[in-house]
Amino acid sequence: MDKGPARRDLMVTVLGAVTFFFMLVALLGALVWAPKEATMGDVQRIFYFHMPSAWIALGPGFTVVFALSIAYLATGRLKYDRVAAASAEIGVVFTTITLVTGPLWAKPAWGVYWTWEPRLTTTLVLWFIYVGYLLLRSVAGDGHRRARLAAVYGIVGWVDVPIVFFSIWWWRTIHPRVLTSSGFALDSRMTAVLMVSLAAFTLLYVFLLVLRVRIESMSATVQTLRFRARDRRGGGV
Amino acid sequence: MNATGYLAAAYSIIWVIIAAYVVYLGRRQAGLRRQIEVLQIEMSERDEPGEQG
């Protein structure tokens, strides 16, 4: 038991170091090694961090919330709820990065900060859903009550997102815009950098998740200890 | 702001956001650790027989 926490800390630190390393490699790849894009120039390099950010936010981030919400409702184990909460918070971070870098890329590349393009718009809706999830958790108290309500929201939200994407996409084929944010051709070096960046962001997600889940557990421990302390104070003489 | 400016801004913001979040996590963890220590000390004091007060 004594060795446990120390070893865990070590592993987390190693994970952190590896993550940092990958992020640096990805950064170098994106800014230096990747070829300059023909039409958009250097601004296109934002893509290498923008896209993986979006994938993590929409993919593992949100799906973990969904899957663990179901797992919690099925089993009643709070551990699932804790990881779901952590994943949601990290999801907000990644979604925010996506929504900030998107317009910063769009403006110089296509002349406008925003287009009601399905992916970007869906990401915006996703942001609201994530934030709503966290907001719900903040007013729902704690423990099982909070877990139940959050789980329901996590499930409904996840089902909704693909529908949102589809409806926007379909709507836009009817109301076409002159500007589409479709991109550019990816050559092999670009793909390589993108893959490294995706790996880096996945590691980052996992690393942050581990840290954040630990905080949730510690928070729960504090609650339990407080309860016990109160009990004793009340019961003892 | 020219194109490179946007590029610099985008990457800077990404790193700032990530760094800020990691720092935030670190501080929360430290705070919680302190709280746990305090509470555990409190608990062990109460366990001790013949305590004063």
Added chain:
Amino acid sequence: MGPVNALGQAWAITKKDLVAELRGASTIVSMVLLGLLVVLVFNFGTDPGAKDVTLARSGVLWAAFLFAGVIAVGRSFATEKEAGCLDGLLLCPVDRAVIYLGKLVGNLILLFVTGLVILGFFTVLYNVGLGAGSAGLVLVMALASIGFSAIGTLFAAVGAGVRARDALLAVFIFPLLVPLIIAAAHVSTVLLAGQGLGGAGLWPWFLVVYDVIFLAISFMTFDFVVEE
């Protein structure tokens, strides 16, 4: 318990709520007034001369609908929680799904009626000649009301548990309703422009599918929300 019996119980819940509603009438009155006001206020933001009903215009219709709807569903569990009736309701040997259905239909009726009033006001203000489109518009309003009520009732129960105010409720449900609004706005634009439902393509079916999906999910998850 047979299905007919369950429906009867659900209807009893609906009736109870609606009767309480009509007695005070404050909810439906504020819903209608708010909806009409939204249409009025938004009008000042759009070109007064334009005669045709653009997508922006019919978007106003649905914004009004959304705000009115949040009031309705926000109330559907609020009075219970205040009076402590929710526990009483739960003590009845009634399936949770029946409670959900009862609340759902209550919200649905309130919202549908309000929606029709708003729609009527809207067509008058914008001098829209309806004719063949009116049946279609009623249909869209019905489908939108179903979808809204499905999600709204579920989250009203969630909100009741956490004392969420209307604004918070809106924050929870508006993002989820985006597809509904897109579809409803599109179909209503087509109809208000004088084309029949045929001009709206498959979008009415989209609304149907959306309603089915979220009715199903809400039914399935409602139990978890209401357990104590």
